[in-house]
Amino acid sequence: xxxxxxxxxxxxxxxxxxxxxxxxxxxxxxxxxxxxxxxxxxxxxxxxxxxxxxxxxxxxxxxxxxxxxxxxxxxxxxxxxxxxxxxxxxxxxxxxxxxxxxxxxxxxxxxxxxxxxxxxxxxxxxxxxxxxxxxxxxxxxxxxxxxxxxxxxxxxxxxxxxxxxxxxxxxxxxxxxxxxxxxxxxxxxxxxxxxxxxxxxxxxxxxxxxxxxxx
Numbered sequence: 061x062x063x064x065x066x067x068x069x070x071x072x073x074x075x076x077x078x079x080x081x082x083x084x085x086x087x088x089x090x091x092x093x094x095x096x097x098x099x100x101x102x103x104x105x106x107x108x109x110x111x112x113x114x115x116x117x118x119x120x121x122x123x124x125x126x127x128x129x130x131x132x133x134x135x136x137x138x139x140x141x142x143x144x145x146x147x148x149x150x151x152x153x154x155x156x157x158x159x160x161x162x163x164x165x166x167x168x169x170x171x172x173x174x175x176x177x178x179x180x181x182x183x184x185x186x187x188x189x190x191x192x193x194x195x196x197x198x199x200x201x202x203x204x205x206x207x208x209x210x211x212x213x214x215x216x217x218x219x220x221x222x223x224x225x226x227x228x229x230x231x232x233x234x235x236x237x238x239x240x241x242x243x244x245x246x247x248x249x250x251x252x253x254x255x256x257x258x259x260x261x262x263x264x265x266x267x268x269x270x271x272x273x274x275x
Contacts, residue, residue: 065089065221067213068228070185078226079192082106087113087223089202089216090189091230092125093182094154094238094256095209096216097199098224099125099189107168107198113223115205122169122198123156123177123241127187131195132178137162142244145269146262152182154256158243169198179239185230201238211236 068074078088082099085106089098098113100106107122116122126132129147133139136159143157161169161176170176181187190197201209202216210216212232221227240255242262247270251259 063222063225065217065224065227067217068226070229074226074228075185075188075192078189078228081225082189082193082197085109086225088189089210089220089224089227090186090199091183091228091233092186092199093152093233095211095233095236096202096213096227096230097125097186098202098216098220099197099199101193102166102169102196102198104166104168107166110198110200111168113220114200114203116200117205119171121171121173121175121177122200123179123239124169124196125186125190125199126178126180127191127195128180132157132159132180135162135165135176135178135196136160140244142247142266142269146242146244146265147180149265149269150257150262151180152187153180154182154237154239155179155262156239156241156253158241158252175243177241181239183230185228189228209236209238 100110138160156177156179158175158177203210203219213229237256240257241253242249
């Protein structure tokens with residue numbers, strides 16, 4: 061795509077333009093509660109385009125952002141007590157939970173791992189776009205692979221401004237840290253990526269949940 065992205069201020073019309081573009085299979089950049097993300101429909105062609113635009117190495121799964129917990133549960137073959145309690149403790153928020161993926165998700169999303177990372181972001185603009193797009197979108201940070209995440213519209217535009225039709229302006233995002241990514245293994249967590257939420261806080265929450273719910 062040779063056109064330059066249009067930066068849209070938040071409005072009802074802007075949301076509709078972004079949602080319609082995503083429905084056509086195009087990519088769009090949206091703000092989240094952590095960093096700006098480039099979003100796509102959960103379908104093979106749009107997600108494959110995400111890889112190409114970012115220069116993302118094959119074999120790295122693409123996380124899915126959801127508009128509520130039920131949308132996340134629908135993506136998992138198993139939703140354990142521990143996963144549910146962490147979701148209800150930290151969502152909406154900057155925690156990505158890696159769960160067993162339901163059959164039928166694009167190979168480009170799971171990258172053959174059999175798992176999928178899911179998150180409900182604490183960002184009204186992102187939530188509106190996701191909800192109007194059916195409750196789930198494939199979203200990864202709006203930067204070229206290996207470069208710093210985009211914490212502002214300017215960062216996102218510099219990185220991917222010729223690869224998307226629209227960038228939804230959510231202002232500058234605090235910290236510029238991506239979400240923390242964890243997988244629950246039994247009663248413990250495996251930290252896949254450190255981010256905005258300290259792993260120690262997640263471990264403490266899981267410990268307290270077991271103490272309160274399993275005396």
